Amino acid sequence: MRVPLSWLREYVEIRLPTPALAERLTLAGLEVASVEQIGDWWDPETIVVGEVLAVLPHPNADRLVLVDVDYGGQEPERVVTGAPNLFAYRGASKADGTLPVLKVAFARAGAVLVDAYSEERPRPRKKLKPTKIRGIPSAGMVCSERELGLSEEHEGILILPPDAPVGQPLRDYLGDEVLELELTPDMARCLSIVGVAREVAALTGGELRLPPDELAATGSDQAQDYVDVRIDEPALCNRYIGTMIVDVQVGESPRWMQERLIKAGMRPINNVVDITNYVMLEWGQPLHAFDYDVLKARAARVGDSRPTIIVRRAAPGEKFTTLDGVERELDDSMLMIADTAGSIAIAGVMGGLESEVSDQTRNVLLEAATFEGINNRRTAQQLRLPSEASYRFARGVPATLNAIAARRAAELMRRYAGGRVVPGMVDAYPVPQEHPVVYTTQSDMRRLLGMEVTLEEVAAALRRLDFQVESVAGPDPQAPEDATFALHREDGEPMLACRPPWYRLDIRIPADLTEEVARIIGYEQVGATLMDEALPVQRRNPVLETEEKVRDLLVQCGLQEIINHPLTTPENHEKLRLAPAGNGQQPAYVTLANPIAAERRAMRRSMLVSALENLARNLRYTDRLTTFEIGRVYLPEAGDGILPLEDRRVSILLAGPRKPRSFHHGVEEREPLDFFDLKGVVEVLLERLGFQRAQVTFTARPDTGTFGPRCAEVFVDGESLGLMGELHPRVRSDFGLPPIRVCAAELRLAPLVKPHWSLEPMAPISNYPPVVEDLAFEVPEAVTVRQVEDAIWAAGDERLVAVELFDIYRGAPLPPGHKSLAFRLTYQHPARTLGEKEVAQLRQRIIRGVEQAVGARLRR
Numbered sequence: 001m002r003v004p005l006s007w008l009r010e011y012v013e014i015r016l017p018t019p020a021l022a023e024r025l026t027l028a029g030l031e032v033a034s035v036e037q038i039g040d041w042w043d044p045e046t047i048v049v050g051e052v053l054a055v056l057p058h059p060n061a062d063r064l065v066l067v068d069v070d071y072g073g074q075e076p077e078r079v080v081t082g083a084p085n086l087f088a089y090r091g092a093s094k095a096d097g098t099l100p101v102l103k104v105a106f107a108r109a110g111a112v113l114v115d116a117y118s119e120e121r122p123r124p125r126k127k128l129k130p131t132k133i134r135g136i137p138s139a140g141m142v143c144s145e146r147e148l149g150l151s152e153e154h155e156g157i158l159i160l161p162p163d164a165p166v167g168q169p170l171r172d173y174l175g176d177e178v179l180e181l182e183l184t185p186d187m188a189r190c191l192s193i194v195g196v197a198r199e200v201a202a203l204t205g206g207e208l209r210l211p212p213d214e215l216a217a218t219g220s221d222q223a224q225d226y227v228d229v230r231i232d233e234p235a236l237c238n239r240y241i242g243t244m245i246v247d248v249q250v251g252e253s254p255r256w257m258q259e260r261l262i263k264a265g266m267r268p269i270n271n272v273v274d275i276t277n278y279v280m281l282e283w284g285q286p287l288h289a290f291d292y293d294v295l296k297a298r299a300a301r302v303g304d305s306r307p308t309i310i311v312r313r314a315a316p317g318e319k320f321t322t323l324d325g326v327e328r329e330l331d332d333s334m335l336m337i338a339d340t341a342g343s344i345a346i347a348g349v350m351g352g353l354e355s356e357v358s359d360q361t362r363n364v365l366l367e368a369a370t371f372e373g374i375n376n377r378r379t380a381q382q383l384r385l386p387s388e389a390s391y392r393f394a395r396g397v398p399a400t401l402n403a404i405a406a407r408r409a410a411e412l413m414r415r416y417a418g419g420r421v422v423p424g425m426v427d428a429y430p431v432p433q434e435h436p437v438v439y440t441t442q443s444d445m446r447r448l449l450g451m452e453v454t455l456e457e458v459a460a461a462l463r464r465l466d467f468q469v470e471s472v473a474g475p476d477p478q479a480p481e482d483a484t485f486a487l488h489r490e491d492g493e494p495m496l497a498c499r500p501p502w503y504r505l506d507i508r509i510p511a512d513l514t515e516e517v518a519r520i521i522g523y524e525q526v527g528a529t530l531m532d533e534a535l536p537v538q539r540r541n542p543v544l545e546t547e548e549k550v551r552d553l554l555v556q557c558g559l560q561e562i563i564n565h566p567l568t569t570p571e572n573h574e575k576l577r578l579a580p581a582g583n584g585q586q587p588a589y590v591t592l593a594n595p596i597a598a599e600r601r602a603m604r605r606s607m608l609v610s611a612l613e614n615l616a617r618n619l620r621y622t623d624r625l626t627t628f629e630i631g632r633v634y635l636p637e638a639g640d641g642i643l644p645l646e647d648r649r650v651s652i653l654l655a656g657p658r659k660p661r662s663f664h665h666g667v668e669e670r671e672p673l674d675f676f677d678l679k680g681v682v683e684v685l686l687e688r689l690g691f692q693r694a695q696v697t698f699t700a701r702p703d704t705g706t707f708g709p710r711c712a713e714v715f716v717d718g719e720s721l722g723l724m725g726e727l728h729p730r731v732r733s734d735f736g737l738p739p740i741r742v743c744a745a746e747l748r749l750a751p752l753v754k755p756h757w758s759l760e761p762m763a764p765i766s767n768y769p770p771v772v773e774d775l776a777f778e779v780p781e782a783v784t785v786r787q788v789e790d791a792i793w794a795a796g797d798e799r800l801v802a803v804e805l806f807d808i809y810r811g812a813p814l815p816p817g818h819k820s821l822a823f824r825l826t827y828q829h830p831a832r833t834l835g836e837k838e839v840a841q842l843r844q845r846i847i848r849g850v851e852q853a854v855g856a857r858l859r860r
Contacts, residue, residue, distance in 0.1 A: 001181040002036075003196050004263040008179075012197035013206035018177050021200070025179075028203050028519045030190055033182045038263065039175030042148070043111055046128075048072060049164045049173055050106030050142070054093040055086050060134040065090055067142055071106045072167020080138040085156030103160035105143040105170050113147045116154050151262050161255050178263055186506045188395030192284030195503070202464045202520065211282065215407040216414060217423040225306070226292065227365055227426055232312040234430035236335045236372045237347065239399040240311055242426040243366040243406045244292065248272060248419035250361050257416070266388070272357045272364060275412045277388075285368060285397060285405030286389035288337075288345060290355045292363035298341040298354075307365075309426075310338045311347065318343065322350045322385070334379045335371060348376045348393040349385055364413065368406040370399040370433075381594050399433040400502040433502065439472070440510045441495045448514040450529035453521070455496055461520035462513065468499040543648070546689075546753045547630050550650055553688045554628045557681050559652065562627045564610035566634070567592070567600035572609050575734035577705035588636045590644050603634035603644070607651035607746050608706070612727075612735045615653060619738060624656030626673070630749070647748065649722070654678055654743040675710040675726050678743040682714060682724060689752055691716055693793075698786065706731055707744075714747060722747040766830045770801070771839050775847070776822040777856040778814060787854050788821055795849025799834065799842060802826035820859055 005018065014021060022032035050071040058064035058080065065086055068076045092099035107113055111128045118124055123146075130139040145153040148170075164173055181190065189195045194210060201208040223244045231237050252258075253274035261268050264281050268274050276287040295307040314320075314330035320343050321327045330336070330346075337345035345351040348371040357364065370393075377394035380386055403425065410421045445453045459469040472495045500507035507513065518526060551561060570589050578587070587605060595601035604610055607629060618625055630650050638645035654677055657670035679698065686696050697715040701723060704711055711725030724745030732742055777788060785805055792803050807822035814820060827834055827842060850856045 001183055001191055001196075002263065002265045003179040003181060003193060004038075004260060005177045005179065007193055007260050007263070008197055008200070011194060011209050011211065012200045013209075014200065015204050015206050021204070022179060024203055025181075025196075025199065027523055028199065029184070030187060030196070030199060031182045032179050034180045036178040036180060037175075038150070038178060039148070039171045041112070041125075042169070042171040042175065044169030044171050046108045046111035047113075047143075047148075047170045048106055048108075049160060049166055049168045049170060050104050051166045052086075052089075052094075052099065052102035052104055052142075054095070054099065055089040055091070057090055058134060058136065060136070064134060066136065069104065069106050069140070069142065070166055071108065071140075077106075077108070077140050078136075078138070079140045079142060080133040080136050081142050081157065083142065083144070083157040085159065086142075101162040103162060103164040103166070105148060105158045105160065105174070107141045107143050107147075109139045111141075113141070113143065114149045116144065116146045145262070151267075159255065174259070176263060185395050188392065188397075188505070189284070189503050191392050191395065192280075193282050195284055198466070198503075202466075211408065213404055213407060215411045215421060217410075217421040219420060219422055221422055223422050223424040223426050226422065227295075227306060228308045229426045229428040230308060230310050231428045231430055232310060233335060236313075236375050237311040238370045238372070238431035238433070239402050239427070239429045240309065240367070240369040241402045241406050241428075242309060243368070243410050244422035245364045245366060245410055245413045245417070245419040246292075246362070246422060248362060248364055248413060248417040250357065250359050250417065253278075254416055270357065270359070271417045272361065272413060275409050275416065276366070279405050279409040279412070280388065280392070283401060283405045283408065284392060285401045286348065286392055287405060287409055288351050288367040288389075289357050290344065290351070290365040290367065291357055291361045292365040293361070294355045295339055295344065295365060298339055298344075302340050304340050307339050309365075309367075310340070311369075311428075312336055312338055314343070320346065321353045322346065323353055323356055324350070325353060328383055328385070331382075333375070334382075335375060337367070346379065346383070346385070347371050349380050349383065349390045350387055364419065366406060366409055366413075368402040368409075370397050370402060396505040398503050398505055399429070399431075403427070435499060435502065436508060438498050438500070438507055438510060438513055439495050440498065440513045441493050443493060444510050445514055445517065448511060449518060449526055451526055453517060455494065457521075458513075458517050459496060461517045462496075462498055464520055465504075465516055466501040467516075468501075470497045471495075472497050542753050543749075546749060547648070549689065550685065550749065550752070551630060553685050554650075554652070554681070557684055559626045559628045559681070562611075562614055562629050564614050564629055564631070565600060566604055566610070566632060567595070568602060568604045568609050568613065569599055570602050572613065572735075573602075573605055576606060576608060576612075576731060577728070578606065590634045590636055605633050605635060607631060607633060607649050608653075608744055611651045611653045611744065612731075612737070612742075615655060615742070616736050619655070622656075624660060626654050626656075628652045648750065650747050650749055652678065652681060652724075652745040652747075654681075655737075655740060672741045673743055674741055675712075675724075675743060678724055678745055679712070682745060682747070686716065686752075690754070691752075701725075703728075714745075716751050719751045720748075721751055764830055766828050768829060768831075768833045770826050770828040771834050772824060772826050773839075773843070774806075774822055774824050775843070776807070776809075776820050776859040777850055778818055778820050778859050779854055779856045781817050781819055783854045783856070785821060788823070788850060788856065791850040791853035791856075792823065792825070792846055794853070795846040796842065799827050799829055800825065800846070801828045 016024060018035060022035055026032050048071050050069040053068040053070050053076055056066040058066055064080055064082050066078055067081055067086065068078050070076045089099055107128055109128055109130050112125050113128055114123050115126045128141055130137065142157045144156065145151040145158050148158065183190055190199060197208060200206055223242060226244045227242050229240050229242055231240055250270050250272055253268060253271040257274055257278055258268040261274060261277060266277050272289050276289050280286050299307045313332050314334045314336045316332050318330045319327055320330055335347035336343045337347050343352065344355045373394045373396050376390055380390035406425060413419045414421050442455050445458060462469050498513055555561065589605065590603035592601050611629060615625055628650060632646045633649055634644045634646055636644040654673040656673060658673050658677060659670055695717050698712040699715065701711045701713045702709045704723060706728060707723060707725035708728045711723060713723055714721040722745065727742040727744055779788060789803055804824045805821060806824050809820040827839055847858050
């Protein structure tokens with residue numbers, strides 16, 4: 001919500017400087033996101049109010065005119081302009097009485113203005129220099145709104161009101177400050193200048209001056225003679241008012257109204273439409289103006305003497321063309337404004353193209369209504385048709401406001417569109433607005449605020465907000481039989497009966513009253529208090545602790561955490577070439593009925609989809625990426641039938657050179673990350689989580705579709721964690737990745753969760769020297785390194801402290817189908833030095849164990 005302070009000051013006395021006012025509003029729940037200074041950059045010496053004295057034809061150009069401008073200097077200044085809105089005055093002069101009063105924004109040489117013809121966004125500013133235009137000197141400029149940075153309007157120059165003082169700096173006359181409010185849904189009452197004025201008055205004590213609620217209706221006819229209203233869906237439309245204004249003259253709205261609309265972020269159109277928008281911004285009530293003659297002609301086509309407005313649901317498959325010229329398909333959940341000939345508007349969202357106000361409109365039917373918020377919001381979202389009206393209806397518009405806003409808009413049309421307001425209103429009001437009474441006590445305030453506030457202070461604060469407050473000493477026979485009141489009725493504590501004003505739809509329970517009191521007193525006055533209860537027993541959260549530990553360990557491994565969006569597309573999942581479900585069908589997805597974007601319409605089934613999407617974006621800026629993410633995947637078929645299974649997983653992604661770019665090594669030394677780098681990260685992760693080597697198994701799974709030949713499935717205690725490996729070239733190409741090696745893993749977190757996490761004692765460090773020796777075994781090609789390592793560890797005892805593979809050899813003199821695996825073994829005893837004979841015995845036992853376990857032969 002944009003609030004021009006010049007407009008706000010008309011309705012409330014502002015006693016604070018703008019920064020202090022912004023802070024007070026923010027502390028009271030109306031967050032002021034920014035304060036825009038309109039015109040603060042206009043030079044007061046060179047950009048001033050001027051008056052046009054004469055408009056003369058250009059001797060060398062038909063599309064240019066010469067304008068003599070009085071800007072308060074000693075002599076008028078002549079400038080050249082091509083503004084179309086001055087062509088009608090060509091040849092006119094103030095001296096001979098043929099030129100009306102024309103006040104303009106005049107810029108002298110040296111002024112800094114927006115470059116109206118620049119293609120850059122935002123448009124740059126440039127200094128105005130004297131020049132010649134088709135042979136005529138021109139040192140100044142009469143300015144358009146675009147050149148002043150007010151709007152994008154550039155069809156003509158800005159015409160100021162006739163009473164604008166000549167020579168006054170434009171910054172002083174037209175400058176303003178605009179508060180940009182970011183309002184929460186419970187602050188819907190502040191989606192209007194009047195609503196903000198009420199808040200300012202209550203918070204600062206300034207005098208409130210609301211616009212007059214008056215209407216000069218004339219004539220012997222009545223609004224009921226022109227139109228009838230029928231509401232078929234009272235639950236979705238609580239009230240509908242129709243007001244007739246006849247004999248209007250559609251044209252431009254007053255300049256002051258246009259300026260206010262522009263500052264508030266709306267584009268002026270014509271006086272009738274501008275007045276409906278103006279009243280919406282002023283009071284918060286969306287209005288819509290229909291061309292009555294169009295409605296009357298539609299009624300005549302079906303044999304009716306007068307139009308009947310019908311508020312009904314759309315027919316299934318019904319199509320309707322809105323004001324923007326787009327034909328939209330509707331369904332029966334959407335509320336429509338119709339007549340006996342068909343639909344004329346989408347209720348509370350947008351009007352129809354056929355019945356819109358045009359230059360030929362002479363009679364106007366003005367709509368003011370209250371529509372149910374949830375239905376209105378869903379309709380606007382489903383049609384992707386946001387509007388200022390639906391934004392307000394979705395947050396709540398009180399039915400009492402309908403008549404006030406209708407009278408205000410009709411009166412403005414009488415004044416500024418030359419119309420006659422027909423007496424009376426057609427008012428269908430099937431669901432009267434509730435006026436609840438909410439009760440509170442001093443103990444309620446103390447319990448919710450944590451501070452002592454007397455009932456007198458509560459009453460004073462609420463009365464500042466226009467609440468009706470009465471003291472209730474005992475049980476109130478009018479009070480509802482709810483639990484809150486019953487509690488106080490039993491203990492006899494005095495209470496306040498509070499009736500909120502008609503424009504406060506958000507007050508329903510005692511906690512709402514407490515919030516209002518806190519806002520008036522000031523949240524900063526609410527002190528800190530200690531709990532009056534014993535703290536609950538702290539219980540461990542193994543899942544959360546596991547995730548935090550995994551996060552810490554992967555960061556220690558040099559990986560960077562990323563947080564990706566869980567929404568993606570089924571098409572990107574297909575690029576992974578995941579195996580189909582057990583029934584051979586493609587997997588199902590959790591999809592959104594109203595996605596925020598085309599590429600965000602399905603919940604991911606794999607963490608790798610998000611990781612690869614992220615990689616494709618970021619490899620444009622870097623050649624190396626090592627990342628991980630902890631998040632959820634969503635599996636519909638694995639849930640309870642109502643909700644999907646949200647499985648927690650961790651994804652790891654390595655791509656690019658093993659070493660970051662550095663002057664210590666050249667390009668040729670930057671080997672790419674590969675499968676074994678990824679395997680090392682996974683091994684360190686599982687080891688630091690406390691899993692022993694014997695609990696962890698890596699099993700080859702070549703060519704899974706997602707991964708190529710280098711792929712393994714990871715098991716812990718026989719339970720699968722997931723797959724890891726080097727991405728298949730086809731998958732890499734489908735995601736638009738460059739031809740580099742990409743290593744990825746996706747592991748389930750549930751098997752890694754332990755009942756509790758505790759610090760494991762560190763193994764003592766031996767003071768005695770280790771014995772290191774190398775053993776090489778010749779084994780058949782089918783024997784894996786892991787099988788040989790397991791055999792070595794099984795044959796050894798506590799004196800064997802380390803086993804490391806350092807060489808694999810194939811070729812002569814080894815026979816075909818065999819390979820040599822060389823291991824470095826470390827022996828060490830914690831309490832003594834190992835002797836040569838003891839080491840030899842241990843070595844022989846290990847050799848025999850390996851030979852018997854895998855059929856190996858020691859190479860000598």
